[in-house]
Amino acid sequence: MTEAPAATRSTREWLAYLAGATESIGSSLDLEQVAAGFAAAVVPALADHAVVYLSDYLLREADLLPERGRLADSVRMVATAGTIGGSGVTVPPVGWLALASQGGAGPIVLPETHSGAAVLFPLRVRGMLLGFAVWFRLTGSFLETELLVGGQLATQSALSMHDAYLYRREAATVDVLQRDMLTAEPPDDMPGIQIAQRYLPGSPAARVGGDWFDTIRLRGGRVALIVGDVAGHGIRSAATMGRLRTVMRTLIALDLPPAEVLQSLDAIALSEEGTMATCLYCLYDPVTRQCSISNAGHIPPVLHVPGEQPRLLEIPAGGPIGVGGINFQTVDVTTPDGSLIVMCTDGLVERRDRELGLGLAELCQAIGEQPTGQDLEERCDGLLHALGAGSRADDVALLAANLSGIPADRVAYWIMSPSARSPQLARRLVRGLLEKWKLPESIDTATLLVSELVTNAVRYASRPISVRLMLTDSLLCEVHDDDPHLPVLDNPRPTEEGGRGILLVSRLARRWGVTRISTGKVVWFEL
Amino acid sequence: MGVRSENSFVHRHDQAAAFDSIGERYDQAFPHKEGQVAAGEWLIGQLPRGARVLDAGCGTGVPTMRQLQEAGLSVTGIDISEVMLALARQNVPGVDLRQLDLTEVGPELGPFDAAVAFFSLLMLPRADIPQILSRLHDVLAAGGLLAIGMVEADVDDVPIDFLGMPVRVTGYPRDDLERVVRDAGFEVLQTIDLSYAPVTTQALPEVQLFLYCRRLVSP
Numbered sequence: 001m002t003e004a005p006a007a008t009r010s011t012r013e014w015l016a017y018l019a020g021a022t023e024s025i026g027s028s029l030d031l032e033q034v035a036a037g038f039a040a041a042v043v044p045a046l047a048d049h050a051v052v053y054l055s056d057y058l059l060r061e062a063d064l065l066p067e068r069g070r071l072a073d074s075v076r077m078v079a080t081a082g083t084i085g086g087s088g089v090t091v092p093p094v095g096w097l098a099l100a101s102q103g104g105a106g107p108i109v110l111p112e113t114h115s116g117a118a119v120l121f122p123l124r125v126r127g128m129l130l131g132f133a134v135w136f137r138l139t140g141s142f143l144e145t146e147l148l149v150g151g152q153l154a155t156q157s158a159l160s161m162h163d164a165y166l167y168r169r170e171a172a173t174v175d176v177l178q179r180d181m182l183t184a185e186p187p188d189d190m191p192g193i194q195i196a197q198r199y200l201p202g203s204p205a206a207r208v209g210g211d212w213f214d215t216i217r218l219r220g221g222r223v224a225l226i227v228g229d230v231a232g233h234g235i236r237s238a239a240t241m242g243r244l245r246t247v248m249r250t251l252i253a254l255d256l257p258p259a260e261v262l263q264s265l266d267a268i269a270l271s272e273e274g275t276m277a278t279c280l281y282c283l284y285d286p287v288t289r290q291c292s293i294s295n296a297g298h299i300p301p302v303l304h305v306p307g308e309q310p311r312l313l314e315i316p317a318g319g320p321i322g323v324g325g326i327n328f329q330t331v332d333v334t335t336p337d338g339s340l341i342v343m344c345t346d347g348l349v350e351r352r353d354r355e356l357g358l359g360l361a362e363l364c365q366a367i368g369e370q371p372t373g374q375d376l377e378e379r380c381d382g383l384l385h386a387l388g389a390g391s392r393a394d395d396v397a398l399l400a401a402n403l404s405g406i407p408a409d410r411v412a413y414w415i416m417s418p419s420a421r422s423p424q425l426a427r428r429l430v431r432g433l434l435e436k437w438k439l440p441e442s443i444d445t446a447t448l449l450v451s452e453l454v455t456n457a458v459r460y461a462s463r464p465i466s467v468r469l470m471l472t473d474s475l476l477c478e479v480h481d482d483d484p485h486l487p488v489l490d491n492p493r494p495t496e497e498g499g500r501g502i503l504l505v506s507r508l509a510r511r512w513g514v515t516r517i518s519t520g521k522v523v524w525f526e527l
Numbered sequence: 528m529g530v531r532s533e534n535s536f537v538h539r540h541d542q543a544a545a546f547d548s549i550g551e552r553y554d555q556a557f558p559h560k561e562g563q564v565a566a567g568e569w570l571i572g573q574l575p576r577g578a579r580v581l582d583a584g585c586g587t588g589v590p591t592m593r594q595l596q597e598a599g600l601s602v603t604g605i606d607i608s609e610v611m612l613a614l615a616r617q618n619v620p621g622v623d624l625r626q627l628d629l630t631e632v633g634p635e636l637g638p639f640d641a642a643v644a645f646f647s648l649l650m651l652p653r654a655d656i657p658q659i660l661s662r663l664h665d666v667l668a669a670g671g672l673l674a675i676g677m678v679e680a681d682v683d684d685v686p687i688d689f690l691g692m693p694v695r696v697t698g699y700p701r702d703d704l705e706r707v708v709r710d711a712g713f714e715v716l717q718t719i720d721l722s723y724a725p726v727t728t729q730a731l732p733e734v735q736l737f738l739y740c741r742r743l744v745s746p
Contacts, residue, residue: 288732411724413731415682415685417683419681429700468732
């Protein structure tokens with residue numbers, strides 16, 4: 001800043017000063033920095049000391065703007081420049097706020113101060129008071145030109161502050177939206193699998209939104225693991241993410257194979273213009289110890305089998321959701337007990353200054369260097385730390401799962417051609433198994449309900465029906481038949497012979513359900 | 528030849544073709560065969576070195592033929608699948624192998640001190656199983672041992688998708704299987720049931736039954 005005495009500046013010098021000051025004020029999208037830029041621009045060029053006070057409302061991140069005029073009920077000092085009389089006053093005299101509130105946008109010369117002069121500039125945008133600035137001068141008073149210039153700077157600052165506020169609020173809104181749509185915690189107590197997940201929003205520039213993960217517990221102990229990334233950032237991406245996530249949950253609940261889930265998701269995304277996302281879907285079956293994985297243009301998962309090096313799983317990457325015409329594939333991967341699978345978004349491994357492959361190699365290496373048997377939550381934190389996730393611009397979603405399987409002797413499976421003797425056979429098999437499993441208290445209910453379901457199945461099935469029992473934290477019984485019609489929960493008339501099976505199941509089971517699958521349907525219950 | 532189901536020839540041809548296609552994927556899908564290995568151990572414990580054993584439906588030869596041969600028993604393996612026999616030849620060098628169906632087992636093969644049929648009766652219609660068991664009975668020496676591995680189910684020659692191939696399978700509930708085996712002239716010494724989960728999504732988990740039997744003099 002050229003330091004000509006204020007009174008003697010030419011028009012050209014004023015314009016040059018205004019240009020420089022405006023630039024330094026408007027260069028940030030951060031409220032405090034705008035205020036600091038404002039204070040720094042006027043000291044010492046126009047004042048010996050400057051203080052900026054802003055509304056508390058404005059400074060609290062996610063709040064919506066209050067009614068007009070009530071914004072500055074309380075203010076707080078956010079910036080100061082120059083030195084007189086020690087440090088600035090954190091809480092300004094009540095009179096100042098009153099003066100700022102009643103006036104228009106123009107400067108108000110303050111009467112007091114023991115020596116020199118003071119002037120207050122309200123910071124207003126479209127009539128709304130955001131706060132105010134006060135300038136002090138040790139000697140002499142402020143010239144009219146100086147007040148005009150100051151008023152101009154105050155208007156400029158207020159606009160920048162309002163922008164910064166809106167930006168901060170949008171980022172906060174996106175963050176709230178994003179977090180609300182991500183399940184806080186994975187479903188707990190899932191047999192045969194343990195899960196930890198992390199979401200980190202992007203840098204303070206608030207590049208939030210669009211990354212997601214999901215964990216869904218499915219029939220028969222299977223667990224769906226999903227990580228996805230919607231193209232772009234901000235509120236639109238967060239909203240798209242929410243939509244895709246809901247669609248995917250619905251498709252997965254239909255028990256479609258992973259590639260068909262992605263195929264259907266793609267078809268739905270195509271009908272909504274501008275929806276583009278990558279997605280990785282892994283379906284773990286703790287009974288067969290297999291992961292069925294399908295990929296839509298996402299970075300591959302890492303599998304760490306005990307005693308081996310962590311490796312990237314080669315899943316055909318297909319292409320992103322929303323492109324269309326991609327033939328997604330499902331790859332079955334054997335995951336021995338104790339395996340760790342890690343799925344993440346590119347925010348964790350991608351950097352501008354290097355290839356993606358190097359980032360993935362770094363991820364594999366970081367996993368390999370972790371002590372075996374380390375707590376899964378600690379592992380996640382360790383991976384985020386090792387890959388410097390905190391300092392990344394992009395947001396990061398990370399999902400890690402320890403796969404431990406359900407022991408084979410906790411599962412039994414029989415197929416039987418539908419016949420008049422099937423219910424009786426099913427009762428005998430279930431009874432024998434529950435005796436072996438030492439569950440005498442469950443025998444009566446389980447045999448009754450399985451027998452009812454097999455009776456129903458025999459009535460409509462044309463191909464062999466199957467009965468499966470699984471013992472984990474609960475006793476799960478499934479009856480599968482090839483008839484696609486779902487049973488209806490209905491109160492049978494007193495004279496009716498059949499139709500009570502599902503009613504009994506609904507009364508006696510802890511949980512129950514019916515799933516239509518490609519080969520018919522499965523009716524299941526838990527005791 | 529005894530009584531055979533009508534489409535038996537076509538049926539056996541298709542089953543052989545299916546197993547030709549499955550080949551070594553069979554062992555990949557069923558890597559752990561604890562129940563089968565235990566049954567082999569039982570035989571080894573009962574038989575003197577050099578005793579003759581028939582593996583009826585030997586498949587890839589592992590684990591059973593290898594296990595029996597390493598224990599010093601003299602093993603003959605039969606299977607209908609050429610591809611399976613070729614794998615067995617690699618897996619268990621020097622073993623006596625014949626491309627024969629279970630329905631073709633005759634006295635000229637024997638006599639044997641023991642026979643095993645692990646998951647091979649599974650591939651036959653129920654109508655054929657009693658006569659196969661009779662053939663095994665007749666090819667065994669007096670007091671000869673028989674170990675059977677089966678899947679517990681109540682199906683007769685139903686088509687299923689097995690490792691991506693259409694095959695037809697048969698199973699009995701435990702009590703029924705024991706009765707069929709007894710009716711063919713065997714004493715059932717012990718029955719073991721075992722839950723089993725294959726390492727693939729292309730085959731179903733199952734309950735396996737292992738029957739340890741002894742040939743009675745006459746049925």
